[in-house]
Amino acid sequence: MDTAPNKVIIVEGLSDKKRVARIINEPIDIICTNGTISLTKLDELVEELEDRDVYILVDADISGDKLRKQLKREFPMAYHLYIDRTYREVATTPYQHLATMLLRANIDVDVKYL
Numbered sequence: 702m703d704t705a706p707n708k709v710i711i712v713e714g715l716s717d718k719k720r721v722a723r724i725i726n727e728p729i730d731i732i733c734t735n736g737t738i739s740l741t742k743l744d745e746l747v748e749e750l751e752d753r754d755v756y757i758l759v760d761a762d763i764s765g766d767k768l769r770k771q772l773k774r775e776f777p778m779a780y781h782l783y784i785d786r787t788y789r790e791v792a793t794t795p796y797q798h799l800a801t802m803l804l805r806a807n808i809d810v811d812v813k814y815l
Contacts, residue, residue: 706730708808710756710782711746711772713765716792721758724800727809736764738771747775755779756806761786780806 706728712718718731732746755776759765761784772779782802788794800814 705753708754708756709750710758710808711779712791713759713768714792717758717760717790720792720794720796721799721803724796724803724810724814725808726811729808734768737768743771743775750776756782756808758782758784758791760784760790762789782806 708727708729710721710729710731711734712721712731713734713736715733715735718733722731734742738746755778757769757772757776757779759768759772769781773781784791784794784802785798788798791799796814800810803810804815
């Protein structure tokens with residue numbers, strides 16, 4: 702049976718997922734909430750990610766802040782990753798900024814993005 706990677710990054714959208722996936726150099730699950738997340742889906746996620754390292758990386762805007770608050774309640778032990786507010790969206794954040802931030806969180810990144 703395949704075991705899932707121990708680390709999980711929760712992002713808002715598919716474009717965020719693709720951007721982050723390009724930088725990462727280790728097996729990590731990246732889960733999209735598609736902006737919002739229902740309580741049912743959230744409960745399933747909490748159960749599914751129980752023994753894993755959860756990282757939360759959302760946009761630096763009102764909807765991202767709202768989602769982060771919701772996820773913070775459900776995943777009190779999660780690591781919160783913050784992009785610089787000047788970039789606003791994960792999908793448009795420069796690769797170098799994302800790579801540096803992920804590296805600081807002990808996530809292996811492709812050195813060409815540093």
